[in-house]
Amino acid sequence: MTRPSSGTPAPAPRPRDSAATTELLLAAATAEFAEYGFAGARIDRIAERAGANKRLLYVYFGDKDAVFEAVLRRQIGELAEQTPLVDGDLAAFGAARFDYMAAHPDAARLAAWRRFERTEHWSQTEAESYRAKVDAVAAAQREGRLDDSLPAIDLFAIVLRVTESWLDAPPALKALADGGDPTAQSRLSEHRASLVETLRRLTEPRAQD
Incomplete structure (x- = not known):
């Protein structure tokens, strides 16, 4: 039996703010690599720090090396500017x-x-x-x-x-x-x-x- 429509459309899914997510992941990765170095850093912990799914790290950056390089590029840019x-x-x-x-x-x-x-x-x-x-x-x-x-x-x-x-x-x-x-x-x-x-x-x- 088909339920009658309530007349209220279902809310559209909120678009993901990729820029904000990228910033959160970069900040979390910076803290993780600073504390543990490259070898000791863990993708799981970076995602947990950012409050994000670790899959997003691979989507936005790629592998662990790519995440580390993104962090370094950010640091180099900020240091050069300041x-x-x-x-x-x-x-x-x-x-x-x-x-x-x-x-x-x-x-x-x-x-x-x-x-x-x-x-x-x-x-x-x-x-x-x-x-x-x-x-x-x-x-x-x-x-x-x-x-x-x-x-x-x-x-x-x-x-x-x-x-x-x-x-x-x-x-x-x-x-x-x-x-x-x-x-x-x-x-x-x-x-x-x-x-x-x-x-x-x-x-x-x-x-x-």
Whole structure:
């Protein structure tokens, strides 16, 4: 027997907001990879963090490698946007990079995991970002605005590591910080000032004899 129609049409299924879902999955994947690295991360946990079906990860990104690369592209883009190298000013660049890493510990952890686990995997986007900065350093050296006693690529590499010198320092060294809290704002501000002074001394042109 056919039931009479109530006269009210059934609600249409809500369209999936793919952009919002992608953002949720990327945020969840970022947290997962930052905590566990590539090898330890699990697709199931990423989906659980995002409150989504794990099938969507494969639909939007592909396999685990593709998810990790998407996370790295996002991090590289945000870092490049927040830490521009203007006029070859490596001291200002280093300070901005320190600020970003201090405010985004997931980015610092991702970078550490990647150096440890994925040394042979890098994207063209990342390579181009570094090339542009190294070229900017070389131009500033030619124009006399930066010390030219070191190759541009080496000078830039040294600056990169110096910006993370406190954030990536051994725990036993951090424990020596006055006040006992290596992440306190006063400690970070003190180190930031030391960082900027170090980079200025390292990169400023040497006086000619």
